[in-house]
Amino acid sequence: MQFEPWIEERVLARQGVLHPYDTLDAATTAFVIVDLQNYYTQPGYQGECAPARAIFDKVNQLAAAMRAKGGKVIWIKTSADGADQFWSHHHRHMLTPERSARRLLELGSGHAGFAMPPALDVQSGDLTVVKRCYSALAPGASDLDAVLKAHGLLTVLIGGTVTNVCCESTARDAMMLDYATIMVDDALAAVTPYEHVHSLNNWMLFFGDVLTVDEVVERLV
Structure with a gap:
């Protein structure tokens, strides 16, 4: 991703280099892939982010690497x-009754919307973590932090x-929990390019690094 000069200048002033990680130790690294379920990626679902389908190949590429x-x-x-109970404010006040009911239905664990699309290369040796709200690392949201620690992942x-919702929320909490955290530009998707770019700009300014899939693969050792 190409950043505007003023962003690069501020990042350089803060940390001395634009990209702080010359190498990435694969043995202590996790590729955390957020919410690429049918509900968020496939036509006909309320939560569809159509651009997400275009990142499947890049996600599979990095997962394989x-x-x-x-x-x-x-x-x-x-x-x-x-979620109508544990996330009641969101469902009662931030969604219309119709949208709330549809989210509860289509993201229920027994619904096809909860499943992963077959185009994604999910393998038996991979790990799966179920979360309850935007950030997988918010208190009580999931056991992601425990999973990362159990496997020695840093x-x-x-x-x-x-990009700018569940992915950024999870990434911010990962950074706050002292994980080295990298947003992977072309393995992320938002509803509009504007939202995607502005999320990554803000992330780069304050929270962590942004790399492409190819840049990550080049650094893996």
């Missing part, structure tokens, strides 16, 4: 089971959808 180098691939899936690569 991680496996080949001994890294971990972690698929994050959102479940709305019980670096988190974030892919999936939507």
Whole structure:
């Protein structure tokens, strides 16, 4: 991703280099892929982010590279089971009744919307973590932090959808929990290019690095 000069200048002033990681130790790195479920990627679902379908090949490419180098691939899936209770404010006040009911239905763990599209290369050796809200690392949202720690993982690569919502929320919390955190530009998708770019600009300014899939693969050791 090409950043505007003023962004590069501020990043350089803060940390001295534009990209702080010359190499990435695959053995302590996880590729965390957020919400590429049918609900968020396929036509006909309320949560469809149509551009997400275009990143499937890049996600598969990086997942394969991680496996080949001994890294971990972690698929994050959102479940709305019980969300009208544990996330009641969101469902009662930030969604219309119709949208709330549809989210609860289509993201239920027994619905096809919860499943992963067959175009994604989800393998038996990968890990799957189910989350309850935007950030997989918010208190009580999932056991992602425990999974990362159990496997000795120190670096988190974030892919999936939507860039500026669940992906950025999870990435911010990962950074706050002291993981080295990288947003992977072409393995992420938002509803509009504007939202995607502005999310990554803000991320780069304050929180962590942004690399492409090819740039990540070049650094894996």
